[in-house]
Amino acid sequence: MRILVADDHSLFRDGLTSLLKASGFEVAGEAGDGEQAVRETLRLKPDIVLMDLNMPVMNGLQALRQIRTAAPDTKVIMLTVSDRSEDLVSAIENGAYGYLLKSLDSQSFIASMRGLEEGKAPVSGEMTSQLLAHIAQQAKSSNLLDESRPVLSEREIEILKLIAHGLKNKAIAEELKISENTVKYHLKHILQKLNLKNRAEAAAYSVQSGLATPKTE
Numbered sequence: 001m002r003i004l005v006a007d008d009h010s011l012f013r014d015g016l017t018s019l020l021k022a023s024g025f026e027v028a029g030e031a032g033d034g035e036q037a038v039r040e041t042l043r044l045k046p047d048i049v050l051m052d053l054n055m056p057v058m059n060g061l062q063a064l065r066q067i068r069t070a071a072p073d074t075k076v077i078m079l080t081v082s083d084r085s086e087d088l089v090s091a092i093e094n095g096a097y098g099y100l101l102k103s104l105d106s107q108s109f110i111a112s113m114r115g116l117e118e119g120k121a122p123v124s125g126e127m128t129s130q131l132l133a134h135i136a137q138q139a140k141s142s143n144l145l146d147e148s149r150p151v152l153s154e155r156e157i158e159i160l161k162l163i164a165h166g167l168k169n170k171a172i173a174e175e176l177k178i179s180e181n182t183v184k185y186h187l188k189h190i191l192q193k194l195n196l197k198n199r200a201e202a203a204a205y206s207v208q209s210g211l212a213t214p215k216t217e
Helices: 010-022 034-044 060-070 085-093 106-118 125-141 154-164 169-176 180-194 199-208
Strands: 002-006 026-031 048-051 075-080 098-101
Touching: 002 010, 002 034, 010 026, 010 106, 026 034, 034 048, 034 060, 048 060, 060 075, 060 085, 085 098, 098 106, 154 169, 154 180, 154 199, 169 180, 180 199
Parallel strands: 002 026, 002 048, 048 075, 075 098
Antiparallel strands: none
16 A cells, blocks of 8 residues: 655654554655645555645645546545544545544554555544534435335345444454455445445434444544
8 A cells, every 4th residue: 555645744744654654554755735745646646645634835625636536546535633524524525535633643543544454434533423423414415315215135234233333344244243255245235225435424324214323432
Protein backbone atom coordinates (compact mmCIF):
# COMPACT_ATOMS: atom_id res chain seq x y z
CA MET A 1 0.00 0.00 0.00
CA ARG A 2 1.62 3.23 -1.23
CA ILE A 3 0.74 6.47 0.55
CA LEU A 4 0.98 10.14 -0.39
CA VAL A 5 1.10 12.56 2.56
CA ALA A 6 -0.37 16.01 1.86
CA ASP A 7 -0.12 18.68 4.57
CA ASP A 8 1.09 22.26 4.51
CA HIS A 9 2.90 22.00 7.86
CA SER A 10 6.28 20.50 7.04
CA LEU A 11 7.04 19.48 10.63
CA PHE A 12 3.80 17.51 10.93
CA ARG A 13 4.27 16.06 7.45
CA ASP A 14 7.79 14.90 8.27
CA GLY A 15 6.66 13.37 11.55
CA LEU A 16 3.76 11.55 9.91
CA THR A 17 5.99 10.24 7.14
CA SER A 18 8.49 8.92 9.70
CA LEU A 19 5.71 7.23 11.70
CA LEU A 20 4.29 5.55 8.61
CA LYS A 21 7.69 4.31 7.45
CA ALA A 22 8.58 3.04 10.93
CA SER A 23 5.31 1.09 10.94
CA GLY A 24 6.10 -0.62 7.64
CA PHE A 25 4.12 1.53 5.21
CA GLU A 26 5.53 2.79 1.92
CA VAL A 27 5.38 6.57 1.57
CA ALA A 28 5.37 7.31 -2.14
CA GLY A 29 5.70 11.07 -1.77
CA GLU A 30 4.64 14.29 -0.06
CA ALA A 31 2.76 17.46 -0.96
CA GLY A 32 2.60 20.84 0.73
CA ASP A 33 -0.67 22.16 -0.75
CA GLY A 34 -3.81 20.92 -2.47
CA GLU A 35 -2.66 21.65 -5.99
CA GLN A 36 0.58 19.75 -5.45
CA ALA A 37 -1.42 16.88 -3.89
CA VAL A 38 -3.44 16.52 -7.09
CA ARG A 39 -0.34 16.75 -9.26
CA GLU A 40 1.62 14.20 -7.20
CA THR A 41 -1.35 11.83 -7.09
CA LEU A 42 -1.52 11.77 -10.88
CA ARG A 43 2.23 11.35 -11.14
CA LEU A 44 2.81 8.75 -8.40
CA LYS A 45 -0.54 6.93 -8.49
CA PRO A 46 -0.59 6.10 -4.76
CA ASP A 47 -3.17 3.77 -3.22
CA ILE A 48 -3.92 6.23 -0.41
CA VAL A 49 -3.72 10.01 -0.04
CA LEU A 50 -3.62 11.31 3.54
CA MET A 51 -4.67 14.92 3.14
CA ASP A 52 -5.26 17.90 5.39
CA LEU A 53 -8.52 19.79 5.03
CA ASN A 54 -7.13 23.33 5.24
CA MET A 55 -4.24 23.92 2.85
CA PRO A 56 -3.05 26.85 0.72
CA VAL A 57 -3.39 27.27 -3.06
CA MET A 58 -6.17 24.67 -3.15
CA ASN A 59 -7.95 23.39 -0.04
CA GLY A 60 -8.44 19.74 0.80
CA LEU A 61 -12.03 19.49 -0.44
CA GLN A 62 -11.15 21.01 -3.81
CA ALA A 63 -8.18 18.66 -4.14
CA LEU A 64 -10.37 15.74 -3.06
CA ARG A 65 -12.88 16.41 -5.84
CA GLN A 66 -10.16 16.61 -8.48
CA ILE A 67 -8.47 13.43 -7.26
CA ARG A 68 -11.75 11.51 -7.19
CA THR A 69 -12.40 12.56 -10.79
CA ALA A 70 -8.89 12.05 -12.20
CA ALA A 71 -7.78 9.08 -10.09
CA PRO A 72 -10.92 7.24 -8.88
CA ASP A 73 -8.96 4.20 -7.69
CA THR A 74 -7.00 6.28 -5.18
CA LYS A 75 -8.59 6.43 -1.73
CA VAL A 76 -8.43 9.86 -0.07
CA ILE A 77 -8.46 10.05 3.72
CA MET A 78 -8.83 13.43 5.33
CA LEU A 79 -6.47 13.95 8.27
CA THR A 80 -7.45 17.16 10.01
CA VAL A 81 -7.93 19.05 13.26
CA SER A 82 -11.57 19.83 12.41
CA ASP A 83 -14.14 17.86 14.38
CA ARG A 84 -17.05 19.84 12.89
CA SER A 85 -19.79 17.61 11.57
CA GLU A 86 -20.17 19.95 8.57
CA ASP A 87 -16.58 19.27 7.48
CA LEU A 88 -16.98 15.54 8.03
CA VAL A 89 -20.17 15.37 5.96
CA SER A 90 -18.70 17.55 3.19
CA ALA A 91 -15.64 15.33 2.97
CA ILE A 92 -17.65 12.10 2.81
CA GLU A 93 -20.14 13.53 0.32
CA ASN A 94 -17.26 14.63 -1.92
CA GLY A 95 -15.80 11.14 -1.97
CA ALA A 96 -13.43 10.88 1.00
CA TYR A 97 -12.83 7.27 2.00
CA GLY A 98 -12.15 8.18 5.61
CA TYR A 99 -11.87 11.03 8.09
CA LEU A 100 -9.26 10.98 10.87
CA LEU A 101 -8.51 13.61 13.48
CA LYS A 102 -4.96 14.76 14.17
CA SER A 103 -5.70 14.37 17.87
CA LEU A 104 -5.44 10.59 17.45
CA ASP A 105 -2.57 8.93 19.29
CA SER A 106 -0.04 7.19 17.07
CA GLN A 107 -1.19 3.69 18.02
CA SER A 108 -4.82 4.38 17.10
CA PHE A 109 -3.76 6.07 13.87
CA ILE A 110 -1.64 3.13 12.76
CA ALA A 111 -4.43 0.72 13.71
CA SER A 112 -6.79 2.70 11.46
CA MET A 113 -4.28 2.54 8.62
CA ARG A 114 -3.83 -1.21 9.01
CA GLY A 115 -7.60 -1.60 8.91
CA LEU A 116 -7.49 -0.35 5.32
CA GLU A 117 -5.97 -3.67 4.31
CA GLU A 118 -9.17 -5.35 5.54
CA GLY A 119 -11.39 -2.89 3.71
CA LYS A 120 -12.28 -0.86 6.80
CA ALA A 121 -12.96 2.82 6.12
CA PRO A 122 -11.12 4.82 8.79
CA VAL A 123 -13.23 7.33 10.72
CA SER A 124 -12.18 8.66 14.12
CA GLY A 125 -14.36 7.21 16.86
CA GLU A 126 -15.73 10.54 18.04
CA MET A 127 -16.93 11.30 14.50
CA THR A 128 -18.64 7.96 13.87
CA SER A 129 -21.90 8.80 15.64
CA GLN A 130 -22.13 12.10 13.74
CA LEU A 131 -21.64 10.32 10.43
CA LEU A 132 -24.13 7.61 11.28
CA ALA A 133 -26.75 10.15 12.34
CA HIS A 134 -26.30 12.07 9.09
CA ILE A 135 -26.56 8.96 6.93
CA ALA A 136 -29.60 7.76 8.85
CA GLN A 137 -31.31 11.08 8.25
CA GLN A 138 -30.46 10.91 4.55
CA ALA A 139 -31.83 7.40 4.42
CA LYS A 140 -35.10 8.52 5.95
CA SER A 141 -35.53 11.51 3.68
CA SER A 142 -34.70 9.54 0.53
CA ASN A 143 -37.04 6.62 1.31
CA LEU A 144 -34.12 4.25 1.80
CA LEU A 145 -36.56 1.82 3.38
CA ASP A 146 -38.92 1.70 0.42
CA GLU A 147 -40.97 -1.51 0.47
CA SER A 148 -40.07 -2.16 -3.15
CA ARG A 149 -36.48 -2.92 -2.19
CA PRO A 150 -35.29 -6.55 -2.43
CA VAL A 151 -35.97 -8.86 0.50
CA LEU A 152 -32.92 -9.77 2.55
CA SER A 153 -32.14 -13.30 3.67
CA GLU A 154 -31.98 -14.23 7.36
CA ARG A 155 -28.19 -14.37 7.18
CA GLU A 156 -28.00 -10.95 5.55
CA ILE A 157 -30.22 -9.51 8.29
CA GLU A 158 -27.97 -11.05 10.94
CA ILE A 159 -24.93 -9.44 9.34
CA LEU A 160 -26.70 -6.07 9.07
CA LYS A 161 -27.48 -6.14 12.79
CA LEU A 162 -23.87 -6.88 13.69
CA ILE A 163 -22.58 -4.13 11.38
CA ALA A 164 -24.83 -1.65 13.19
CA HIS A 165 -23.38 -2.87 16.49
CA GLY A 166 -19.94 -1.86 15.27
CA LEU A 167 -18.50 -5.32 14.56
CA LYS A 168 -15.91 -5.70 11.82
CA ASN A 169 -15.83 -8.58 9.34
CA LYS A 170 -13.58 -10.80 11.45
CA ALA A 171 -15.72 -10.36 14.56
CA ILE A 172 -18.90 -11.00 12.57
CA ALA A 173 -17.40 -14.21 11.21
CA GLU A 174 -16.56 -15.38 14.72
CA GLU A 175 -20.02 -14.45 16.03
CA LEU A 176 -21.83 -16.32 13.24
CA LYS A 177 -19.25 -19.14 13.00
CA ILE A 178 -18.63 -18.57 9.31
CA SER A 179 -15.53 -17.55 7.36
CA GLU A 180 -14.50 -13.94 6.95
CA ASN A 181 -14.71 -14.38 3.16
CA THR A 182 -18.33 -15.47 3.55
CA VAL A 183 -19.05 -12.29 5.51
CA LYS A 184 -17.48 -10.22 2.74
CA TYR A 185 -19.53 -12.11 0.15
CA HIS A 186 -22.78 -11.43 2.01
CA LEU A 187 -21.90 -7.79 2.63
CA LYS A 188 -21.21 -7.29 -1.06
CA HIS A 189 -24.65 -8.67 -1.93
CA ILE A 190 -26.34 -6.62 0.80
CA LEU A 191 -24.89 -3.43 -0.67
CA GLN A 192 -25.90 -4.46 -4.18
CA LYS A 193 -29.44 -5.42 -3.17
CA LEU A 194 -30.07 -2.20 -1.26
CA ASN A 195 -28.11 0.05 -3.61
CA LEU A 196 -25.86 1.21 -0.77
CA LYS A 197 -22.28 2.46 -1.05
CA ASN A 198 -20.54 1.17 2.09
CA ARG A 199 -20.94 -0.43 5.52
CA ALA A 200 -21.76 2.94 7.10
CA GLU A 201 -24.89 3.18 4.93
CA ALA A 202 -25.61 -0.48 5.70
CA ALA A 203 -25.47 0.34 9.42
CA ALA A 204 -27.78 3.29 8.85
CA TYR A 205 -30.23 1.05 6.99
CA SER A 206 -30.17 -1.42 9.87
CA VAL A 207 -30.92 1.36 12.36
CA GLN A 208 -33.63 3.04 10.24
CA SER A 209 -35.39 -0.28 9.61
CA GLY A 210 -35.45 -1.05 13.32
CA LEU A 211 -33.21 -4.09 13.02
CA ALA A 212 -30.67 -2.74 15.50
CA THR A 213 -29.50 0.25 17.48
CA PRO A 214 -26.05 1.65 16.65
CA LYS A 215 -23.04 1.26 18.87
CA THR A 216 -21.68 4.78 19.35
CA GLU A 217 -19.01 4.25 22.02
